Amino acid sequence: MHLFRSHTLSKLLAFFLLLSLGCQQRQQEARQETQQEVADAPAENQYKVIAIKDGDTIELLKDGKPLRIRLQGVDCPEKNQDFGTRARQFTSDLVFGQYVSMVVHDTDRYGRTVAEIILPDGRNLNQELVKNGYAWHYTAYSKDQELARLEAEARAAKRGLWEQPSPQAPWDFRKKKTTNPAGNPASGTSEQASSPAVATSGTKSGKAYLCESKSSKTYHLDKDCHLFQQCKSSTGTVSIAQAKSQKRTACKVCAK
Incomplete structure (x- = not known):
């Protein structure tokens, strides 16, 4: 009987020891997971x-x-x-x-x-x-x-x-697109022939220069307007009447 009780007690002690070790391991794993989550989280202003x-x-x-x-x-x-x-x-x-x-x-x-x-x-x-x-x-x-x-x-x-020997600056590239918007030939129509070859001021040519950005609500009378040059979307040229029909208002800088 004494030997049986001693054997049973040894088993119980071994069981509790294993249980304790398992708890410690789970706690360590939980701490490591928490530390990793903190490391992966973005810092302030990130x-x-x-x-x-x-x-x-x-x-x-x-x-x-x-x-x-x-x-x-x-x-x-x-x-x-x-x-x-x-x-x-x-x-x-x-x-x-x-x-x-x-x-x-x-x-x-x-x-x-x-x-x-x-x-x-x-x-x-x-x-x-x-x-x-x-x-x-x-x-x-x-x-x-x-x-x-x-x-x-x-x-x-x-x-x-x-x-490249002479790379073109993007602002010059955008200006060129404005001067000759896609789909409009550089010459050959009677309408263009009757207009000045180069017209910077929309008030003289009757043209309005548009930035096709969804957020743009204005039109420009001067294709060299610094605000127009900031356009990162495609650009186009329409008549002032057409620009107004799109509920656009004149740029406060180049329409002065």
Whole structure:
């Protein structure tokens, strides 16, 4: 009987020891899971990149809603330009699906937040685009000396788009599209023949210059208007009457 009781007691002790070890292991696993969740959670002022519109325009998820960001101080080639697709891919490779922080500068007339984007490793996306030859320093809207220096270095090293002998700046590309919008031949119609060959002022030519962005509610009388040059969508030319029929109002800058 004594031996039986001792054997039973040993079994009970072994059972409780195993149970205790199992509890400790589960507690350790739970702590590790919690630590991993904390490590994976975004820090304050960090937002996940959910879309890449083009090289210099991305979307972040902020407060559960998409927020469109226009990168401050840089201008990437348009999608129909040389290096436009490569610039978009460069941006995507660096930030898509990543948590980034931003330094907000302004909100543009299209409602986009104009900002610098800081990568998880601390690098500046705006600077990386210029440094690697995938963007121009947008001097019309930025006097940033670091961007100017990085562009000069990229030019000298013939990085990215600077490997071309005479790359066309995106603002000149957009201006060319405005002068000769898609679907309109450069010459050959009697209507165009009766109009000035080059007309900057819409009041003289009767033309209105439109940015085809969904959020655009204005028309421009001057195709060189700096607000019109900010358009990142396709552009077009219609008569002033047609622009008004679309319930657009004249730009307060170029209609003065």
